[in-house]
Amino acid sequence: MNTIWFPDLTDIDGPKYQVLTESIRQAVLESHLKPTEKLPPVRELAWALKITPGTVARAYKILVDEGVLKAEVGRGTFVAEQNLLEDLLLQFNPKTLPWVEHVDLRSPGLPELGQGILLKDALVDMASGPLDSMYHNYPNDHSDRPAREAVYNWLDTQDLGPFEPDDIVLTHGGQNAITLIFQTVLRGSDPVVFTEELSYTGFRHAARLSRAKIVSIPSDDEGLRPDLLHEAIHTYGGQILCTSPENHNPTVEQTTMRRRQELAEVISRHKLHVIEDDCYRMGRDRLPGYRALIPESAWYISSLSKELTPSLRVGYAVAPKGLANDLRRTRQHSSFGLAVPVAQMAERVLNDPRSVGVAKAVQERVDDYVRIAVNVLGGFDLSWRNGVPLLWLRLPRGWRASAFCRAAEREGVYVRSADDFVLIDGKAPHAIRIAINGRISPEQFEKGLQVLVRLLSNPADAIEV
DSSP states (O other), X not given: OOGGGSOOOTTOSSOHHHHHHHHHHHHHHTTSSOTTOBOOOHHHHHHHHTSOHHHHHHHXXXXXXXXXXXXETTTEEEEOOHHHHHHHHHTTOGGGSOOOOOEEOSSXXXXXXXXXXXXXXXXXXXXXXXXXXXXXXXXXXXXXXXHHHHHHHHTTXXXXXXXXXXXXXXXXXXXXXXXXXXXXXXXXXXOEEEEESSOOHHHHHHHHHTTOEEEEEOEEXXXXXXXXXXXXXXXXXXXXXXXXXXXXXXXOOOOOHHHHHHHHHHHHHTTOEEEEEOTTOOSSOOOOOHHHHOTTTEEEEEESTTTTOSTTOOEEEEOOTTOHXXXXXXXXHHTOSSOHHHXXXXXXXXXXXXXXXXHHHHHHHHHHHHHHHHHHHTTSEEEOOTTOSEEEEEOOTTOOHHHHHHHHHHTTEEOEEGGGGSOTTOOOOSEEEEEOBTTSOHHHHHHHHHHHHHHHTSOGGGSOO
16 A cells, blocks of 8 residues: 555644545545555554554544445455445545535534624724723733733623632633643643543643643543542542533533532542633533632633634633642743733623623524424434533434444535544544534524434435445
């Protein structure tokens, strides 16, 4: 096999197995790989591409399941015979597909319900005002204090325990907050970070940037299991637990209050730090967070992206008592902080009396889309919650997540496989995540869901290919 057809995967931002899967499929489609041709052994290809054998094995398995490749025990992995490939590859060739209107449900999208006016008015106000002396200097604690006070007021109904504006650190979005906290907290040559078995991919990206190892902790119906966290701390000596207890991404589950208290006791006893990612919060009602339970070691992070607008890229961290200055120092060494105009924009938008109404309208519109999804997909194993722009769908027997996502994509509907949310050596359930995309019309959203219903009702083992 000529590996010239494969990209350099070392700096890919996303699941490398997916890129490798698509690369092999494309090589077969374009006849760079011929029918019945043997592919390199898993370890040989992994070495050549500088990736893990698990990544190659996963890509091979997906393509075997699709019928593009076939595996023979004791002989290796081969491209399928010509007669098996012809009909199958037509489905992957975009030139043969009829025009379809794409329905992208991979990431949440906010409906436009007045955010543009808020941003425009904030810009006009800034442009018409006197030239601020802060525009001549680098950002600093003084220049972003009004924005921190605005965030403080925006969060005043959140049960995060006592905190002040000085405990808030502004960041370039929620993902940047995670990375900065890792850089502030992690110590040693081989740091370890814990997270759920299914978890937000940004935790892994931040760990990779920090040269940290991620260890997953199993969950049950109440949330992360404290007994297994305790065992993992003794085994690996981790320093940070990353979790989303309020609106778990991707499963939309909520950690119970009892479980939060049990986990808080383990975290406190072992002097662990915990990052509570609340970036998918919509609305103000929530259970007490870890910062309310263990304020000495809990970091709360969120952003404006899911409530108002992702365009500003403004996130924030409420630091444990006494650690905000450490996080600011890390941010200073990284980027000097938010640009002064961006901080001023955020302050004006959050202080605008119309913002609360806009955020409420956004939540209500998202709930409308959730109701559509429940009506269309309610006959299947669907998890959902009002105020959460995500849906978790467990697939019926006969469907694998990767094959289902590929089948949906061929018909113009894009969703996320459970594979995207597990570690490279983790075992993913046969499930998909569907995001509420308020930038498409309700009618288009429902049409996309109807495509999923048709696929769900005709599992892969019942479809003629």
